[in-house]
Amino acid sequence: NAGVMQNPRHLVRRRGQEARLRCSPMKGHSHVYWYRQLPEEGLKFMVYLQKENIIDESGMPKERFSAEFPKEGPSILRIQQVVRGDSAAYFCASTQTALNEKLFFGSGTQLSVL
Amino acid sequence: AQTVTQSQPEMSVQEAETVTLSCTYDTSESDYYLFWYKQPPSRQMILVIRQEAYKQQNATENRFSVNFQKAAKSFSLKISDSQLGDAAMYFCAYRSVLGYGGSQGNLIFGKGTKLSVKP
Numbered sequence: 001n002a003g004v005m006q007n008p009r010h011l012v013r014r015r016g017q018e019a020r021l022r023c024s025p026m027k028g029h030s031h032v033y034w035y036r037q038l039p040e041e042g043l044k045f046m047v048y049l050q051k052e053n054i055i056d057e058s059g060m061p062k063e064r065f066s067a068e069f070p071k072e073g074p075s076i077l078r079i080q081q082v083v084r085g086d087s088a089a090y091f092c093a094s095t096q097t098a099l100n101e102k103l104f105f106g107s108g109t110q111l112s113v114l
Numbered sequence: 115a116q117t118v119t120q121s122q123p124e125m126s127v128q129e130a131e132t133v134t135l136s137c138t139y140d141t142s143e144s145d146y147y148l149f150w151y152k153q154p155p156s157r158q159m160i161l162v163i164r165q166e167a168y169k170q171q172n173a174t175e176n177r178f179s180v181n182f183q184k185a186a187k188s189f190s191l192k193i194s195d196s197q198l199g200d201a202a203m204y205f206c207a208y209r210s211v212l213g214y215g216g217s218q219g220n221l222i223f224g225k226g227t228k229l230s231v232k233p
Contacts, residue, residue, distance in 0.1 A: 033220055042118075042205050042223030043159075056220065089157060095219075103221065105151075105159035 004029075004094050005074075006106035014114050019079040019086070021109045025094030032075045033103060034067060037089040049075060079111075087113045116141045118208050120224035127196045128232050134181075135191045135227050137206030143167075145211050148182065148189045149221070153203040162204070165189065193229075201231045 005024040013019050025032050030051050035043035048056040049069035060067070064082075069075040079086055089110050093103040117140045127133035139148070150162040165173045165182050172180050177197075181190045193200055207221040 035221075035223075040225070042120075042207075042225045043221070045220040045222070048220055059220070091159060093159075093221075102161065102164070104161075107156065107158045110157075 004092060004104050004106035006090075006092055006109050008109060009107065010110045010112070012112045012114060013082045015083055016081050019082050019111055019113075021077040021079075021090050021092075021111070022074040023077070023092035023094075023106060024074040025092075026096075026104050029094035029096050029104070031095045031097070032069050033093045033095075034075070034077050035091045035093065037091060037108070039088075043091060046077070082111070082113045084113045087111055116143070116146075116208050116210065116222050118206055118222050118224040120206055120227050122227045123225070124228045124230070126230045126232060127193070127200075129196055129198060131196055132192060132194045133196055133229065135193075135204050135206075135229065137189045137191070137224060139187050139189065139206070139208050141187070141208065141210075143210060147209040147211075148180075149207040149209065150178070150180070150189075150191045151205045151207060151223075152200075153205060153226070154201070159205075163191065196231050198231050198233060201229055203228050 007022050032049045034046040037043045045059040047060050047067045064080045066078045089108045091108040093105045095103050119138045146167045148165045152160045152162050163173050163175045163178050177194045179192045203226045205226045206224040209221050
């Protein structure tokens with residue numbers, strides 16, 4: 001049973017480009033959380049999605065960031081017109097049900113903006 | 115809003131010895147969950163141990179145990195018989211009960227403690 005899969009593992013973008021980060025939750029999981037980890041910091045919540053729905057995006061920057069979790073396929077975190085301050089590790093976590101307190105994390109995507 | 119504080123940026127322990135990592139949190143809620151996650155250099159976030167606030171008994175998982183002091187809002191992690199593979203960043207995290215105060219179950223993390231294990 002594969003765990004939470006994130007790709008790419010490393011992503012390099014130049015300022016102004018778009019970054020797309022993918023997350024495939026564990027089999028049977030329909031709830032996905034995205035977190036961002038800045039250097040020397042803990043993880044910060046960004047957004048919580050269920051299939052085809054954004055449930056809580058209170059941690060998302062108001063501009064340039066968006067997330068989706070379609071009926072079919074992985075969840076996508078999209079960052080438009082990246083800036084150097086977007087450089088961070090982005091993690092996704094999945095859980096089977098909303099009531100399940102155990103979150104399973106992927107290995108993260110390290111985004112570097114040149 | 116809830117906050118999690120880890121006051122030790124770095125800790126060091128001799129192999130086979132015991133080490134305790136500190137975590138305090140702030141909340142007005144009476145029921146919640148607390149976690150310790152391990153993040154080795156591979157970056158994978160690994161759940162080490164969890165505690166339900168309504169349970170008075172401290173959680174244990176093999177060499178890992180917690181000292182949960184609800185009144186003091188303290189949740190320390192004790193690692194016994196430390197091994198080289200224990201070297202990692204350790205994060206303490208808090209999660210509200212789903213739906214309480216509008217919570218959607220997201221985790222609130224401390225800044226982490228970097229643990230080194232000396233052979």
